[in-house]
Amino acid sequence: xxxxxxxxxxxxxxxxxxxxxxxxxxxxxxxxxxxxxxxxxxxxxxxxxxxxxxxxxxxxxxxxxxxxxxxxxxxxxxxxxxxxxxxxxxxxxxxxxxxxxxxxxxxxxxxxxxxxxxxxxxxxxxxxxxxxxxxxxxxxxxxxxxxxxxxxxxxxxxxxxxxxxxxxxxxxxxxxxxxxxxxxxxxxxxxxxxxxxxxxxxxxxxxxxxxxxxxxxxxxxxxxxxxxxxxxxxxxxxxxxxxxxxxxxxxxxxxxxxxxxxxxxxxx
Amino acid sequence: xxxxxxxxxxxxxxxxxxxxxxxxxxxxxxxxxxxxxxxxxxxxxxxxxxxxxxxxxxxxxxxxxxxxxxxxxxxxxxxx
Numbered sequence: 001x002x003x004x005x006x007x008x009x010x011x012x013x014x015x016x017x018x019x020x021x022x023x024x025x026x027x028x029x030x031x032x033x034x035x036x037x038x039x040x041x042x043x044x045x046x047x048x049x050x051x052x053x054x055x056x057x058x059x060x061x062x063x064x065x066x067x068x069x070x071x072x073x074x075x076x077x078x079x080x081x082x083x084x085x086x087x088x089x090x091x092x093x094x095x096x097x098x099x100x101x102x103x104x105x106x107x108x109x110x111x112x113x114x115x116x117x118x119x120x121x122x123x124x125x126x127x128x129x130x131x132x133x134x135x136x137x138x139x140x141x142x143x144x145x146x147x148x149x150x151x152x153x154x155x156x157x158x159x160x161x162x163x164x165x166x167x168x169x170x171x172x173x174x175x176x177x178x179x180x181x182x183x184x185x186x187x188x189x190x191x192x193x194x195x196x197x198x199x200x201x202x203x204x205x206x207x208x209x210x211x212x213x214x215x216x217x218x219x220x221x222x223x224x225x226x227x228x229x230x231x232x233x234x235x236x237x238x239x240x241x242x243x244x245x246x247x248x249x250x251x252x253x254x255x256x257x258x259x260x261x262x263x264x265x266x267x268x
Numbered sequence: 269x270x271x272x273x274x275x276x277x278x279x280x281x282x283x284x285x286x287x288x289x290x291x292x293x294x295x296x297x298x299x300x301x302x303x304x305x306x307x308x309x310x311x312x313x314x315x316x317x318x319x320x321x322x323x324x325x326x327x328x329x330x331x332x333x334x335x336x337x338x339x340x341x342x343x344x345x346x347x348x
Contacts, residue, residue, distance in 0.1 A: 016291050017291060022294060
Protein backbone atom coordinates (compact mmCIF):
# COMPACT_ATOMS: atom_id res chain seq x y z
CA UNK A 1 0.00 0.00 0.00
CA UNK A 2 1.13 3.55 -0.77
CA UNK A 3 2.32 5.53 2.24
CA UNK A 4 0.30 8.70 1.87
CA UNK A 5 1.96 11.87 3.10
CA UNK A 6 0.05 14.05 5.56
CA UNK A 7 -0.59 16.49 2.71
CA UNK A 8 -1.93 13.73 0.46
CA UNK A 9 -4.25 12.53 3.22
CA UNK A 10 -5.67 16.03 3.47
CA UNK A 11 -5.76 16.56 -0.31
CA UNK A 12 -7.61 13.31 -0.98
CA UNK A 13 -9.58 13.18 2.30
CA UNK A 14 -12.97 13.68 0.59
CA UNK A 15 -12.26 10.67 -1.64
CA UNK A 16 -10.90 8.53 1.19
CA UNK A 17 -14.04 9.27 3.23
CA UNK A 18 -16.26 7.85 0.47
CA UNK A 19 -17.05 4.19 1.19
CA UNK A 20 -16.97 3.42 -2.55
CA UNK A 21 -13.53 4.99 -3.05
CA UNK A 22 -11.65 4.85 0.25
CA UNK A 23 -7.92 4.31 0.67
CA UNK A 24 -7.83 1.54 -1.94
CA UNK A 25 -9.67 3.64 -4.52
CA UNK A 26 -7.35 6.61 -4.06
CA UNK A 27 -4.35 4.32 -4.51
CA UNK A 28 -5.85 3.10 -7.77
CA UNK A 29 -6.33 6.69 -8.93
CA UNK A 30 -2.69 7.55 -8.18
CA UNK A 31 -1.57 4.54 -10.20
CA UNK A 32 -3.99 5.07 -13.11
CA UNK A 33 -3.28 6.40 -16.60
CA UNK A 34 -5.98 8.31 -18.43
CA UNK A 35 -5.67 10.11 -21.75
CA UNK A 36 -7.86 12.98 -22.87
CA UNK A 37 -8.30 13.55 -26.61
CA UNK A 38 -8.89 17.25 -27.13
CA UNK A 39 -7.98 20.06 -24.73
CA UNK A 40 -11.11 22.04 -25.57
CA UNK A 41 -14.58 22.42 -24.09
CA UNK A 42 -14.87 18.82 -22.86
CA UNK A 43 -11.20 18.14 -22.30
CA UNK A 44 -10.66 21.21 -20.11
CA UNK A 45 -12.98 20.31 -17.22
CA UNK A 46 -12.07 16.63 -17.57
CA UNK A 47 -8.36 17.45 -17.33
CA UNK A 48 -8.79 19.70 -14.30
CA UNK A 49 -10.97 17.22 -12.39
CA UNK A 50 -8.74 14.25 -13.17
CA UNK A 51 -5.68 16.20 -12.04
CA UNK A 52 -7.47 17.33 -8.89
CA UNK A 53 -8.50 13.73 -8.21
CA UNK A 54 -4.89 12.56 -8.31
CA UNK A 55 -5.02 10.42 -11.44
CA UNK A 56 -1.31 9.59 -11.53
CA UNK A 57 -0.61 9.91 -15.25
CA UNK A 58 -2.76 12.03 -17.54
CA UNK A 59 -2.12 12.30 -21.27
CA UNK A 60 -3.60 15.16 -23.25
CA UNK A 61 -3.72 15.37 -27.04
CA UNK A 62 -4.40 18.49 -29.10
CA UNK A 63 -2.66 20.20 -32.01
CA UNK A 64 -4.33 23.60 -31.63
CA UNK A 65 -3.30 26.86 -30.01
CA UNK A 66 -5.57 28.83 -27.67
CA UNK A 67 -7.75 31.42 -29.39
CA UNK A 68 -9.87 34.11 -27.78
CA UNK A 69 -13.07 32.40 -29.05
CA UNK A 70 -12.16 29.31 -26.97
CA UNK A 71 -12.24 31.10 -23.63
CA UNK A 72 -16.05 31.21 -23.32
CA UNK A 73 -16.07 27.47 -22.53
CA UNK A 74 -12.55 25.94 -22.52
CA UNK A 75 -11.91 26.64 -18.86
CA UNK A 76 -8.36 25.30 -18.66
CA UNK A 77 -7.21 28.22 -20.81
CA UNK A 78 -6.88 31.81 -19.62
CA UNK A 79 -6.65 35.09 -21.54
CA UNK A 80 -2.89 35.15 -21.05
CA UNK A 81 -2.63 31.77 -22.85
CA UNK A 82 -3.86 33.06 -26.23
CA UNK A 83 -1.41 31.82 -28.83
CA UNK A 84 0.01 29.07 -26.59
CA UNK A 85 -0.36 25.36 -27.39
CA UNK A 86 -3.55 24.09 -25.75
CA UNK A 87 -1.78 21.04 -24.36
CA UNK A 88 0.85 23.19 -22.66
CA UNK A 89 -1.75 25.61 -21.34
CA UNK A 90 -3.86 22.76 -19.92
CA UNK A 91 -0.82 20.96 -18.49
CA UNK A 92 0.25 24.09 -16.59
CA UNK A 93 -3.17 24.37 -14.88
CA UNK A 94 -3.25 20.65 -14.07
CA UNK A 95 0.20 20.82 -12.46
CA UNK A 96 -0.79 23.97 -10.58
CA UNK A 97 -3.81 22.18 -9.10
CA UNK A 98 -1.93 19.02 -8.23
CA UNK A 99 1.83 18.52 -8.50
CA UNK A 100 1.31 14.80 -7.69
CA UNK A 101 0.20 14.06 -11.25
CA UNK A 102 2.40 13.51 -14.29
CA UNK A 103 0.99 15.20 -17.39
CA UNK A 104 2.08 13.91 -20.80
CA UNK A 105 1.38 16.30 -23.65
CA UNK A 106 0.88 15.25 -27.28
CA UNK A 107 0.75 18.27 -29.57
CA UNK A 108 -0.53 16.22 -32.49
CA UNK A 109 -3.69 15.77 -34.55
CA UNK A 110 -4.93 12.24 -33.97
CA UNK A 111 -5.12 10.16 -37.12
CA UNK A 112 -5.01 6.51 -38.13
CA UNK A 113 -1.23 6.61 -38.38
CA UNK A 114 -0.53 7.81 -34.83
CA UNK A 115 -3.53 6.93 -32.65
CA UNK A 116 -2.44 3.42 -31.60
CA UNK A 117 0.95 4.60 -30.46
CA UNK A 118 -0.55 7.48 -28.48
CA UNK A 119 -3.39 5.60 -26.74
CA UNK A 120 -1.53 2.34 -26.05
CA UNK A 121 -0.81 1.78 -22.35
CA UNK A 122 -3.57 4.05 -21.02
CA UNK A 123 -6.33 2.58 -18.83
CA UNK A 124 -9.13 4.89 -20.01
CA UNK A 125 -9.70 7.38 -22.81
CA UNK A 126 -11.84 10.52 -22.72
CA UNK A 127 -13.06 11.54 -26.16
CA UNK A 128 -13.35 15.31 -26.09
CA UNK A 129 -13.01 15.79 -29.85
CA UNK A 130 -15.06 18.21 -31.90
CA UNK A 131 -15.62 16.24 -35.10
CA UNK A 132 -17.20 12.98 -36.18
CA UNK A 133 -14.27 11.45 -38.09
CA UNK A 134 -12.06 11.64 -34.99
CA UNK A 135 -14.87 10.33 -32.74
CA UNK A 136 -15.15 7.24 -34.94
CA UNK A 137 -11.38 6.90 -35.05
CA UNK A 138 -11.19 7.02 -31.22
CA UNK A 139 -13.97 4.43 -30.97
CA UNK A 140 -12.28 2.09 -33.44
CA UNK A 141 -8.84 2.44 -31.87
CA UNK A 142 -10.21 1.86 -28.35
CA UNK A 143 -12.03 -1.29 -29.54
CA UNK A 144 -8.86 -2.60 -31.24
CA UNK A 145 -6.69 -1.74 -28.21
CA UNK A 146 -9.37 -2.92 -25.74
CA UNK A 147 -9.35 0.35 -23.77
CA UNK A 148 -12.60 1.56 -22.12
CA UNK A 149 -13.54 5.10 -23.09
CA UNK A 150 -16.10 7.85 -22.67
CA UNK A 151 -17.69 9.31 -25.78
CA UNK A 152 -18.95 12.86 -25.49
CA UNK A 153 -20.44 15.48 -27.76
CA UNK A 154 -22.02 18.90 -27.34
CA UNK A 155 -23.83 21.36 -29.58
CA UNK A 156 -25.92 24.43 -28.80
CA UNK A 157 -27.69 23.53 -25.49
CA UNK A 158 -27.36 19.78 -25.95
CA UNK A 159 -24.97 17.13 -24.75
CA UNK A 160 -24.64 13.40 -25.20
CA UNK A 161 -22.34 10.84 -23.66
CA UNK A 162 -21.87 7.09 -23.33
CA UNK A 163 -19.18 4.86 -21.89
CA UNK A 164 -17.86 1.92 -23.86
CA UNK A 165 -16.15 -1.16 -22.44
CA UNK A 166 -14.90 -2.88 -25.61
CA UNK A 167 -16.00 -6.46 -26.09
CA UNK A 168 -18.56 -6.17 -23.30
CA UNK A 169 -20.85 -3.24 -24.04
CA UNK A 170 -22.22 -1.39 -27.06
CA UNK A 171 -19.59 0.60 -28.95
CA UNK A 172 -20.24 3.88 -30.76
CA UNK A 173 -20.57 2.05 -34.08
CA UNK A 174 -23.17 -0.35 -32.65
CA UNK A 175 -25.56 2.62 -32.74
CA UNK A 176 -23.96 5.08 -35.16
CA UNK A 177 -22.55 3.11 -38.07
CA UNK A 178 -20.43 5.76 -39.76
CA UNK A 179 -19.77 9.48 -39.63
CA UNK A 180 -22.53 11.69 -41.05
CA UNK A 181 -21.75 13.29 -44.40
CA UNK A 182 -19.59 16.40 -44.12
CA UNK A 183 -21.71 19.44 -43.21
CA UNK A 184 -24.80 17.34 -42.39
CA UNK A 185 -24.28 18.32 -38.76
CA UNK A 186 -23.00 21.81 -37.98
CA UNK A 187 -19.98 22.22 -35.72
CA UNK A 188 -19.88 24.32 -32.54
CA UNK A 189 -18.06 26.95 -34.59
CA UNK A 190 -21.08 27.18 -36.91
CA UNK A 191 -23.99 26.55 -34.54
CA UNK A 192 -22.70 27.85 -31.21
CA UNK A 193 -22.70 26.18 -27.81
CA UNK A 194 -23.57 27.33 -24.30
CA UNK A 195 -20.28 27.39 -22.42
CA UNK A 196 -21.54 25.68 -19.28
CA UNK A 197 -22.84 22.75 -21.36
CA UNK A 198 -19.20 21.89 -22.08
CA UNK A 199 -18.53 21.83 -18.36
CA UNK A 200 -21.56 19.64 -17.65
CA UNK A 201 -20.63 17.06 -20.25
CA UNK A 202 -16.86 17.03 -19.69
CA UNK A 203 -17.44 16.66 -15.97
CA UNK A 204 -19.70 13.64 -16.52
CA UNK A 205 -16.89 12.12 -18.59
CA UNK A 206 -14.37 12.78 -15.80
CA UNK A 207 -16.72 11.11 -13.30
CA UNK A 208 -16.95 8.05 -15.58
CA UNK A 209 -13.15 7.81 -15.70
CA UNK A 210 -12.93 8.03 -11.90
CA UNK A 211 -15.67 5.39 -11.52
CA UNK A 212 -13.95 3.06 -13.96
CA UNK A 213 -10.63 3.34 -12.12
CA UNK A 214 -12.02 2.95 -8.60
CA UNK A 215 -14.78 0.46 -9.48
CA UNK A 216 -17.34 2.69 -7.77
CA UNK A 217 -20.94 2.52 -8.97
CA UNK A 218 -22.05 1.50 -12.44
CA UNK A 219 -20.66 2.91 -15.67
CA UNK A 220 -22.84 4.64 -18.26
CA UNK A 221 -22.55 1.63 -20.56
CA UNK A 222 -25.22 0.42 -22.99
CA UNK A 223 -26.83 3.80 -22.41
CA UNK A 224 -26.70 7.08 -24.29
CA UNK A 225 -27.30 9.92 -21.85
CA UNK A 226 -28.58 13.06 -23.54
CA UNK A 227 -29.63 16.37 -22.08
CA UNK A 228 -31.09 19.67 -23.21
CA UNK A 229 -29.89 22.48 -20.96
CA UNK A 230 -32.78 24.73 -22.07
CA UNK A 231 -35.18 22.58 -20.04
CA UNK A 232 -32.54 20.58 -18.09
CA UNK A 233 -34.29 17.44 -19.29
CA UNK A 234 -32.06 14.37 -19.14
CA UNK A 235 -32.84 11.20 -21.11
CA UNK A 236 -31.30 7.76 -20.98
CA UNK A 237 -31.53 5.81 -24.21
CA UNK A 238 -30.86 2.09 -23.84
CA UNK A 239 -28.37 0.71 -26.36
CA UNK A 240 -27.39 -2.86 -27.12
CA UNK A 241 -24.19 -4.38 -28.37
CA UNK A 242 -25.14 -5.29 -31.94
CA UNK A 243 -24.35 -8.62 -33.61
CA UNK A 244 -24.36 -6.64 -36.85
CA UNK A 245 -21.82 -4.07 -35.64
CA UNK A 246 -19.22 -3.66 -38.41
CA UNK A 247 -16.53 -3.18 -35.76
CA UNK A 248 -17.21 -5.13 -32.57
CA UNK A 249 -19.71 -7.72 -33.89
CA UNK A 250 -18.74 -11.35 -34.52
CA UNK A 251 -18.24 -10.71 -38.24
CA UNK A 252 -16.43 -7.38 -38.43
CA UNK A 253 -15.85 -5.64 -41.73
CA UNK A 254 -13.72 -2.92 -40.18
CA UNK A 255 -10.46 -4.63 -39.35
CA UNK A 256 -8.02 -1.75 -39.50
CA UNK A 257 -7.93 1.94 -38.66
CA UNK A 258 -8.58 4.36 -41.49
CA UNK A 259 -8.90 8.11 -41.76
CA UNK A 260 -12.25 9.36 -42.95
CA UNK A 261 -12.21 12.37 -45.24
CA UNK A 262 -11.76 15.71 -43.50
CA UNK A 263 -9.47 14.16 -40.92
CA UNK A 264 -6.31 15.99 -41.85
CA UNK A 265 -3.28 14.03 -40.80
CA UNK A 266 -0.29 16.11 -39.95
CA UNK A 267 2.10 13.42 -38.81
CA UNK A 268 5.60 14.15 -39.95
CA UNK B 269 -13.73 -3.29 34.96
CA UNK B 270 -11.14 -2.32 32.36
CA UNK B 271 -11.26 -4.03 28.98
CA UNK B 272 -8.81 -6.91 28.73
CA UNK B 273 -8.70 -6.76 24.90
CA UNK B 274 -5.43 -5.57 23.43
CA UNK B 275 -5.27 -3.43 20.32
CA UNK B 276 -3.17 -4.73 17.41
CA UNK B 277 -2.78 -1.19 16.09
CA UNK B 278 -3.04 1.97 18.13
CA UNK B 279 -3.65 5.55 16.97
CA UNK B 280 -3.71 8.59 19.21
CA UNK B 281 -6.03 11.03 17.45
CA UNK B 282 -6.02 13.55 20.30
CA UNK B 283 -6.34 17.02 18.77
CA UNK B 284 -7.21 15.60 15.33
CA UNK B 285 -10.58 17.05 14.27
CA UNK B 286 -13.28 15.81 11.91
CA UNK B 287 -12.97 14.57 9.25
CA UNK B 288 -9.20 13.91 9.34
CA UNK B 289 -9.65 11.62 12.37
CA UNK B 290 -11.90 9.39 10.24
CA UNK B 291 -9.50 9.59 7.28
CA UNK B 292 -6.65 8.41 9.55
CA UNK B 293 -8.85 5.68 11.00
CA UNK B 294 -9.62 4.44 7.47
CA UNK B 295 -5.93 4.49 6.52
CA UNK B 296 -5.13 2.45 9.66
CA UNK B 297 -7.83 -0.12 8.77
CA UNK B 298 -6.51 -0.36 5.21
CA UNK B 299 -3.20 -1.69 6.58
CA UNK B 300 -4.86 -4.20 8.95
CA UNK B 301 -6.21 -7.73 8.53
CA UNK B 302 -9.86 -8.57 9.03
CA UNK B 303 -10.52 -9.39 12.72
CA UNK B 304 -7.61 -7.31 14.04
CA UNK B 305 -8.33 -4.66 16.66
CA UNK B 306 -7.69 -0.94 16.30
CA UNK B 307 -7.37 1.20 19.41
CA UNK B 308 -8.13 4.91 19.08
CA UNK B 309 -7.93 7.92 21.34
CA UNK B 310 -10.59 10.42 20.23
CA UNK B 311 -11.45 13.87 21.52
CA UNK B 312 -14.72 14.50 23.32
CA UNK B 313 -17.46 16.22 21.32
CA UNK B 314 -17.83 15.76 17.55
CA UNK B 315 -14.99 13.19 17.22
CA UNK B 316 -16.50 10.67 19.70
CA UNK B 317 -19.96 11.39 18.29
CA UNK B 318 -18.98 10.86 14.64
CA UNK B 319 -16.06 8.43 14.25
CA UNK B 320 -17.62 5.37 15.93
CA UNK B 321 -20.88 5.93 14.03
CA UNK B 322 -19.00 6.05 10.71
CA UNK B 323 -16.96 2.92 11.36
CA UNK B 324 -20.12 1.02 12.36
CA UNK B 325 -21.71 2.10 9.06
CA UNK B 326 -18.74 0.55 7.26
CA UNK B 327 -19.36 -2.76 9.04
CA UNK B 328 -16.68 -2.66 11.75
CA UNK B 329 -17.53 -3.57 15.36
CA UNK B 330 -17.09 -1.28 18.34
CA UNK B 331 -15.83 -3.47 21.19
CA UNK B 332 -15.65 -0.77 23.84
CA UNK B 333 -15.48 2.95 24.39
CA UNK B 334 -14.65 4.62 27.66
CA UNK B 335 -13.92 8.18 28.70
CA UNK B 336 -10.49 8.79 30.20
CA UNK B 337 -9.61 11.15 33.03
CA UNK B 338 -8.53 13.92 30.62
CA UNK B 339 -11.95 13.81 28.89
CA UNK B 340 -10.73 12.00 25.75
CA UNK B 341 -12.14 8.62 24.76
CA UNK B 342 -10.45 5.25 24.34
CA UNK B 343 -12.21 3.20 21.65
CA UNK B 344 -11.52 -0.38 20.54
CA UNK B 345 -12.80 -1.46 17.12
CA UNK B 346 -12.63 -4.89 15.44
CA UNK B 347 -12.01 -4.64 11.70
CA UNK B 348 -14.70 -6.28 9.57
